[in-house]
Amino acid sequence: MTWWRDAVCYEIYPRSFADSDGDGTGDLPGITRHLDHVRDLGADAIWITPCYPSPLADGGYDIEDHTAVADDLGTLQDFTALTVRAHTMGLKVIVDVVPNHSSDTHPWFREALAAGPGSAARERYLFRAGRGPQGAAPPNDWESAFGGPAWTRVPDGEWYLHLHAPEQPDFDWRDAQVRAEFSRVLRFWLDQGVDGFRIDVAHALFKAEGLPDAGPGQHQDPARNHLMPYYDQEELHPLYREWRSLLDSHPAPAGAVAPRERVLVAEAAVFEPARLARYVRADEMQQAFNFAFLEAPWRAPELRRVIDESLAATAAVDAPVTWVMSSHDAARPPTRLGGELRAASAALLMLALPGAVYLYQGEELGLPQAHIPDDRIRDPLWRRSDGRDRGRDGARVPIPWSGDQPPYGFTTAAHEACWLPQPEGWSRFTVAAQGEDPDSMLSLYRRALRLRREHPVAAHGTLHWHSPADASYLAFSRAELTCVVNLGSEALHLDGLGLLGQPVLASTVLPERGTLPVDACVWLSTATDGEDRRTARP
């Protein structure tokens, strides 16, 4: 079996993980120093979000140079040291590739602005004349995913497309130089020893020929994303086939211990399961984040439908589902789902499902969404929504490692010097505090990951439901493990429902044997003697 099919990958947001040089910003040496946390958690891989030179108009997803390291994060040597250390610990390393757009400070975009209308330099991006008198209206009705029009006019009168912030001009993927450049980018990082790539907005690179209007209601209902003329176009798939064969054929770097299968994971906001499955056909990417699971409400029938549809769609192309309930773009689960207990139960549910999993730094600590004061918000969503949307910074604050007050061991700098402020009152969330507490979220994640390893069940093996489709709880078995989640409003009596087995892990203290409280989840083993997480230490 290939390693990525049931791997647990840990997402690291470098500026917020750990600061090694006391400037208040997390950096690559900080990651290297704290990799033991990821190893002790029991993850198989790390994914590092963009660490490339960037003016930070969108948290580093506005890239000036795709093959270098940002000064505040370190050097290419630091990147190598990180990769070597990770590999020594048995962790794979995945990096972010952002092929849809560059920063507006990228040399190609500067060149395009300087060269003017009709120039070859403009063909790498999507420059167009406007509509109406003097071309004063945008070329079409497309809206930015961050709010407002997706077009910005330049002084010579032309408009350029940006599906995100104006500082993120979209490339024209029909241009041969763009295609060649990203093959170079992939090869460059493969030569640095990486094990794969997370492809940013993988559903957006190609725009429909002629740039037709998209109509009303854009970015309102994600279920319609695949119908938009700027998303999910057919031309994406030959490109991903090309990249897959590049990964499969590119020689391993000198000194690599053994050839490893390298992966592509799609960040494709496509919610129609059959459309999403097309990104993970046998000769395309291996994984695609399952955002339908992240977006699902805390209700049993909806969650069950998402699980069933996702498993069926990926089984049809012989790929795993890649589960995710947290990322640098999503509200933290305890806040989103309505409490820590639900977040713990959702995690146990996710970790019991067949397939691969991505965790996001701080998820294992049960961090809630932090409140960021108005004058410290960095996310462009805040400005572009005229202050209606506080954006994603509340999920991006620096990790609390130890101690009783901010910056909780994240940096040696003063709290005020942190690039994003941590809230007061997080001392109970620190890695140090939780590591010693057998009932903490961190201990729960560690045990869950260990059990996943110790009781490997075929990653794409079948899941057998015990709960009826319309029940207010979820219960299913995979081989010798039964997972039960109570999403209803009354305690569940497991024996009465015929749900047998020894509790091996639970999201909370189980008050009495055979009873599952509201919002709780339990793993039952029909094979082992059992280990109740509240009564027995590992």
Ligand code: GLC
């Ligand atoms: C992806 C990233 C997000 C970023 C966007 C534009 O969705 O995860 O953080 O804002 O792409 O690059």
Ligand code: MG
């Ligand atoms: Mg630093």
